Amino acid sequence: MPDLPQKHRKPKASVRKHQATSEQPPSAQFPSQWGNSRGGRAWMLLRERILKRDGFLCQPCSKEGRTRIAKEVDHIRSLAQGGTDHPSNLQAICIPCHRKKTAEESKQGLQRVATIPSFKLKPLIPVTIVCGPSGSGKSRYVKEHAGPNDLVLDLDVIKVRLSGQPMHQVDDSWLKPALRERNAKLGALAKQPVRYERCWLIVSAPTWGERRRWKEMLNATSIVLAVDAMECERRTRARADPMKWADLAVQWWKRYTAGDDDLVV
Ligand SMILES: [Zn+2]
The missing domain is CATH 3.40.50.300 (P-loop containing nucleotide triphosphate hydrolases)
Known part of the structure; x- marks a missing residue:
């Protein structure tokens, strides 16, 4: 998964460089893909905005009735599965939920999905x-x-x-x-x-x-x-x-x- 927490952060020098040079036009604020700029200033701004939008609460936890502080931002549909960086595909998430989701996604990515699967046992119904x-x-x-x-x-x-x-x-x-x-x-x-x-x-x-x-x-x-x-x-x-x-x-x-x-x- 490309969006492990540590990848959201870039070394300080690089952030400073971005801050010094980037006065981005408004149209550059939400491109459909951030490409390799993840970790850069644009992503950091977007990340802040999503956390604020979601009240700094983990959205998967909220759905299950738990209140937990979100420190990260997650792609609801992962980039590997064709998801984008559009705000509608982003959610605030807590670290345990993010870790769990990322592990599941990478496991799915490794599994080849068979068009005609093979089963060890026969169905019990016609x-x-x-x-x-x-x-x-x-x-x-x-x-x-x-x-x-x-x-x-x-x-x-x-x-x-x-x-x-x-x-x-x-x-x-x-x-x-x-x-x-x-x-x-x-x-x-x-x-x-x-x-x-x-x-x-x-x-x-x-x-x-x-x-x-x-x-x-x-x-x-x-x-x-x-x-x-x-x-x-x-x-x-x-x-x-x-x-x-x-x-x-x-x-x-x-x-x-x-x-x-x-x-x-
Ligand atoms: Zn959570």
């Missing part, structure tokens, strides 16, 4: 994977077929929930956290107690090889929504960036390989 190109209606299919006690795992839905961004407009930096959450939920299906009757997993999986890996991993059955690219294009036309979705559907069909154990609808 799993159905629903595959198809963008716009083939996977979510709708599942909505129509899932029971009230079923678990539906859809990366798009997880990305929306984690990011707070609109459906089909979530930026790619949320893919990893979403994969991590989905994989954790899949893994949990192998441990008692499981409070669902069935799991529906929405994946693109155009090749039979990918579907077979999923199926072996999860003891799953597979459904392929074989909706042609033209129809997919028609259905995704209203989304933001329709070209992207149309292209994804074309690419899906280019990669598609049939398997004899898929239910094709």
